[in-house]
Amino acid sequence: MSMEEKQNSQTSLDFNQNVFKPSTREEIVEIVKNCFKKNIPLEINGLKSKNKIGRNFQSEKTLDLSNYSGVIEYKPEELYIKVKAGTPIKEIVEQLDKNNQQLAFEPNDFGYLFNGESNSGSIGGVVSCNFAGSRRFKVGSVRDHVLGFQGLNGKGETIKSGGTVVKNVTGYDLSKLLSGSFGTLSILTELSIKVLPKPETSKTLIINNPHLKKALSYLGQSLSSSTDPSGGVFYPDYFGKNFILNDLTYEGGLTAVRIEGPTISVDQRIDSLSKELGLLSQEISILDTEQSNIFWNRTKNLEVFKNLKSNLLRIVVPISETLQVIQKLKSNDVNYFIDWGGSLVWMAFNEINTKILNETKQIVKKHHGYYTIIKIEEDLKASADIFTIDPIKYKISEKIKRSFDPKRIFNPGKMYTGI
Amino acid sequence: MSILQMPKVDEVVLSKKDKIVSDLKEIINSKNVLHHLDELRPFETDALTAYRKMPLVVVMPETVDEVSKILKYCNENKVKVVPRGAGTGLSGGSLPLEDCVLMAMGKFNKIIEIDYENRCVVTQPCVTNLAITHAVQDKGFYYAPDPSSQIACSIGGNVAENSGGVHSLKYGATTNNLLGIEVVLMDGTITRFGGKAMDAEGYDFLGLMTGSEGLLGVITEVTVKILKSPEIVKAALIGFPTIEDAGNCVAEIIAKGCIPAGCEIMDKALTKATNDYSKAGYPTDAEAIMIIEFDGTEHEVEAYIQKVKEIAEKNNSSSLKVNKSKEERLKFWAGRKAAFPACGVLAPDYMCMDGSIPRGKLAEVLNEITRLSKKYDLPVANAFHAGDGNLHPLIMFDANDKESLRKCEEFGADILKYCVKVGGALTGEHGVGIEKRELMCEAFNDKDIQQQLTIKVALDPNSLLNPGKVYPILRKCAEEGRVHVHGGKTKFPDIPRF
Numbered sequence: 001m002s003m004e005e006k007q008n009s010q011t012s013l014d015f016n017q018n019v020f021k022p023s024t025r026e027e028i029v030e031i032v033k034n035c036f037k038k039n040i041p042l043e044i045n046g047l048k049s050k051n052k053i054g055r056n057f058q059s060e061k062t063l064d065l066s067n068y069s070g071v072i073e074y075k076p077e078e079l080y081i082k083v084k085a086g087t088p089i090k091e092i093v094e095q096l097d098k099n100n101q102q103l104a105f106e107p108n109d110f111g112y113l114f115n116g117e118s119n120s121g122s123i124g125g126v127v128s129c130n131f132a133g134s135r136r137f138k139v140g141s142v143r144d145h146v147l148g149f150q151g152l153n154g155k156g157e158t159i160k161s162g163g164t165v166v167k168n169v170t171g172y173d174l175s176k177l178l179s180g181s182f183g184t185l186s187i188l189t190e191l192s193i194k195v196l197p198k199p200e201t202s203k204t205l206i207i208n209n210p211h212l213k214k215a216l217s218y219l220g221q222s223l224s225s226s227t228d229p230s231g232g233v234f235y236p237d238y239f240g241k242n243f244i245l246n247d248l249t250y251e252g253g254l255t256a257v258r259i260e261g262p263t264i265s266v267d268q269r270i271d272s273l274s275k276e277l278g279l280l281s282q283e284i285s286i287l288d289t290e291q292s293n294i295f296w297n298r299t300k301n302l303e304v305f306k307n308l309k310s311n312l313l314r315i316v317v318p319i320s321e322t323l324q325v326i327q328k329l330k331s332n333d334v335n336y337f338i339d340w341g342g343s344l345v346w347m348a349f350n351e352i353n354t355k356i357l358n359e360t361k362q363i364v365k366k367h368h369g370y371y372t373i374i375k376i377e378e379d380l381k382a383s384a385d386i387f388t389i390d391p392i393k394y395k396i397s398e399k400i401k402r403s404f405d406p407k408r409i410f411n412p413g414k415m416y417t418g419i
Numbered sequence: 420m421s422i423l424q425m426p427k428v429d430e431v432v433l434s435k436k437d438k439i440v441s442d443l444k445e446i447i448n449s450k451n452v453l454h455h456l457d458e459l460r461p462f463e464t465d466a467l468t469a470y471r472k473m474p475l476v477v478v479m480p481e482t483v484d485e486v487s488k489i490l491k492y493c494n495e496n497k498v499k500v501v502p503r504g505a506g507t508g509l510s511g512g513s514l515p516l517e518d519c520v521l522m523a524m525g526k527f528n529k530i531i532e533i534d535y536e537n538r539c540v541v542t543q544p545c546v547t548n549l550a551i552t553h554a555v556q557d558k559g560f561y562y563a564p565d566p567s568s569q570i571a572c573s574i575g576g577n578v579a580e581n582s583g584g585v586h587s588l589k590y591g592a593t594t595n596n597l598l599g600i601e602v603v604l605m606d607g608t609i610t611r612f613g614g615k616a617m618d619a620e621g622y623d624f625l626g627l628m629t630g631s632e633g634l635l636g637v638i639t640e641v642t643v644k645i646l647k648s649p650e651i652v653k654a655a656l657i658g659f660p661t662i663e664d665a666g667n668c669v670a671e672i673i674a675k676g677c678i679p680a681g682c683e684i685m686d687k688a689l690t691k692a693t694n695d696y697s698k699a700g701y702p703t704d705a706e707a708i709m710i711i712e713f714d715g716t717e718h719e720v721e722a723y724i725q726k727v728k729e730i731a732e733k734n735n736s737s738s739l740k741v742n743k744s745k746e747e748r749l750k751f752w753a754g755r756k757a758a759f760p761a762c763g764v765l766a767p768d769y770m771c772m773d774g775s776i777p778r779g780k781l782a783e784v785l786n787e788i789t790r791l792s793k794k795y796d797l798p799v800a801n802a803f804h805a806g807d808g809n810l811h812p813l814i815m816f817d818a819n820d821k822e823s824l825r826k827c828e829e830f831g832a833d834i835l836k837y838c839v840k841v842g843g844a845l846t847g848e849h850g851v852g853i854e855k856r857e858l859m860c861e862a863f864n865d866k867d868i869q870q871q872l873t874i875k876v877a878l879d880p881n882s883l884l885n886p887g888k889v890y891p892i893l894r895k896c897a898e899e900g901r902v903h904v905h906g907g908k909t910k911f912p913d914i915p916r917f
Contacts, residue, residue, distance in 0.1 A: 075779075076674060077670045077673065077778070077779060078777050078778060078779060079673065130618065130623075132618070136617060136618075143618075144591065144595050157866045158866060159866060159867055159870045160863070161871075163775075163842065163843070163844050164777065164842055165776065165777060165807075165808050165842070165844055166587075166588065166775075166807045166808065167583055167587065167775045167807045167809045167844070167848055168844035168847065169580065169592075169630045169844075169846050169848060169849070169851075170846050170851060170855075170862050170863075171851065171859065171862075171867075171868075171871050171889065171890075172627060172631055172871050172874060173581070173627060173630050173631075174627075174870075175626075176594070176623045176625075176626025176627060176629070177622060177626060177627045179623060179626070180618070180621075180622070180623055181622055181623075185622070196678070197673075197674075197676030197677075197678070200676070220536065223538065224535065224538060225647060226559070226648065226649060226650050228647075228649075228715065261715070261719050262718070262719050262722040262723070264719070264721075265715065265716050265717075265718040265719030265720075265722060268716055268717070268718045268719075269719075272716075316616045316617060316618065317616050318537045318614075318615035318616050319536060319537050320534070320536040320537050343617060344617075368614055368615055369616040370616060370619060372620055388620065389620075389621050392608060392610045393610065396604075396610070396622075396877075396878070397622050399877035399878065400622055402877065403870075403873035403874050403876070403877045415621070
């Protein structure tokens with residue numbers, strides 16, 4: 001730290017303010033140490049794209065990390081980028097674009113859902129929530145792309161794990177544990193993220209088909225074929241009009257399968273997949289790279305739920321259970337689409353109450369899955385379980401929480417009461 | 420055998436051996452409790468054979484309930500437990516302790532379910548890695564992580580060590596191919612993390628358990644994802660006049676967006692040993708050879724191989740051969756797979772190191788290894804999972820000569836320290852175990868290690884499950900001035916040390 005920075009960090013920190021907006025690591029350490037000493041619970045924010053997800057909780061102060069931002073090191077040939085936690089995903093993507101690389105896990109952009117416009121959030125937030133996009137079944141989740149991190153525990157001590165190399169089994173894999181912990185265990189300050197080359201070509205096979213059962217069968221067959229798809233979604237009839245593209249004039253329900261790689265092989269694979277699925281030429285459209293990217297961006301951005309007024313659940317089940325789960329839940333007033341080749345269902349409930357929620361939870365659980373409430377009416381939020389957990393895992397989670405954050409000052413209660 | 424400090428032997432436990440044996444015989448079938456010296460002998464070491472220790476007793480449970488009861492009993496009676504799968508680990512993770520119950524999971528050897536619809540296999544932990552692929556290959560599927568010991572190593576051990584293999588650049592290591600586990604904690608609690616639905620919510624205990632080297636729980640069931648076998652596989656065997664050229668070539672191939680399924684580099688010493696041993700037919704004039712493999716559809720693989728040819732020529736390749744038949748491709752790999760035994764012929768013993776480095780530092784690290792080889796006067800040969808920067812130097816020594824073993828240990832430690840120095844890691848896929856335990860202070864500071872230890876303590880407050888592994892024993896570290904001890908007091912007096 002330069003002298004100038006040191007002076008800033010000493011002068012800019014006013015503990016009477018309710019929102020801390022540190023721009024140096026030293027400031028963050030000072031804030032956490034103080035909060036630990038004085039038992040002050042902190043709400044941790046990045047770019048607030050997902051801060052409405054999770055339980056409401058009492059916090060005295062807010063730690064806003066949006067100023068702790070910037071690329072620390074980007075090594076395209078080593079396939080990693082090291083950034084400060086508040087760095088916007090948008091900025092990272094722009095950097096990667098210059099080298100024709102990408103974040104292969106396609107993080108969801110929740111901005112459209114909550115505010116009607118893009119806000120892809122910060123890398124710290126994306127890792128903390130671990131919501132991966134359509135390539136999930138092929139490339140893994142967000143956590144699978146976190147090579148290492150540096151952060152602070154609840155005492156303000158610096159902790160780290162992993163590094164910048166892909167293969168590393170030195171000690172416990174804390175990067176995984178912190179991914180998806182919604183800021184309840186540690187404040188992430190620096191992250192090393194694996195990046196991958198963009199495919200030369202990306203094309204999408206669209207099957208004009210309004211039927212759920214048929215769609216799931218197409219998706220299942222595609223994912224079990226050797227054509228190596230990297231995305232598989234189903235949009236029912238009512239969403240068809242959201243995808244008017246040059247090569248897609250059909251406005252009904254559709255099943256889409258994305259194929260990526262060297263141009264010559266993409267064409268060959270699309271061809272063999274169409275044959276394998278027994279499709280006739282009038283039933284299909286093929287999107288070129290540009291249109292394909294638009295299509296999958298809309299999916300990643302949950303654009304069919306732009307400005308959603310009602311409630312949204314993110315339901316994950318084994319593919320074999322999806323059909324039954326949806327058939328059972330369809331008796332409610334719902335709109336949904338399916339991602340992850342059949343195992344992720346984004347379902348909007350136009351009407352919801354405790355009874356519907358409980359029934360939904362039972363149905364999903366019976367089919368070996370789980371749900372997360374992404375958006376819910378305020379008056380229900382306090383009483384609803386946003387995340388589900390069983391008593392044994394709750395007990396273990398409590399112990400793990402204590403081992404990182406003994407005074408429960410990081411996002412206390414955001415995931416579960418008492419954690 | 421080297422003198423390696425292990426946790427203090429509990430004399431009370433030793434003195435109660437007969438009682439412990441008879442109690443265990445009440446819990447499980449008495450035939451599955453082994454306690455005579457000749458019965459214990461096969462369990463005295465794993466694949467890190469330089470270290471040996473006889474356990475107090477060996478138990479071979481048959482059900483998860485038995486595992487739970489044994490752990491609960493040991494927890495209540497403060498008896499240490501060391502879990503063991505197939506015993507193929509290279510870092511000594513299953514090395515017994517004199518006062519431990521060694522829990523051998525060998526009877527958990529059945530595949531429970533093959534689920535093609537969800538593309539996964541549910542299996543008991545002591546099924547071998549390769550057996551999973553064998554069980555699904557008739558339908559054109561396979562399990563991707565392929566550690567070199569895959570014919571013998573167990574899937575539970577793979578989870579414990581987060582094993583990789585030659586294909587991990589493209590397909591990831593165990594952690595990226597694992598969907599769920601059933602695990603028993605030290606207090607006997609049986610629970611499941613993950614399952615057929617991806618990314619179970621809440622804290623990622625599945626990720627935490629993977630690679631935790633048997634310190635946090637005993638794995639009793641594993642669910643892994645299976646992949647459709649690629650249409651075709653093609654490999655190229657390329658010779659280079661210098662290691663630098665080979666290293667640059669890999670870096671450029673990857674930077675250009677070609678992600679190979681596997682990419683191995685061997686240095687001249689290893690190439691020669693392999694040629695002599697297995698008649699691999701590798702080019703003898705090259706300072707380094709590379710085997711690079713692509714899989715996918717025919718057009719895709721052709722496109723990648725063409726690109727590799729261009730990049731290799733640009734990087735001064737001296738020879739390049741693309742396989743014409745499956746047999747020829749397998750022959751390329753046969754040499755690589757025989758590389759380790761080939762070193763076994765050159766010296767009475769060899770120690771296989773496992774550092775991870777940034778790809779771009781390959782030449783620098785190999786030059787340093789050459790320098791160290793001269794300094795310690797021990798020959799070394801190098802194999803390298805070049806795609807993901809995982810280096811396996813094979814140090815040749817004589818385990819019966821104490822001085823030779825000591826030199827080998829120091830040589831290995833110097834290599835790993837250098838890996839960390841250039842931005843890499845102490846271990847890419849073999850785990851820390853006892854082998855690299857004292858080096859943890861090179862990669863982590865006191866606070867990092869303490870944070871990890873608090874997790875251990877949260878799940879196993881008495882530090883009874885596989886103690887002495889992964890984390891340095893305080894005394895040793897403090898002696899070497901690595902762990903900060905102030906005024907004779909440790910930072911966290913409430914945390915037991917192991």
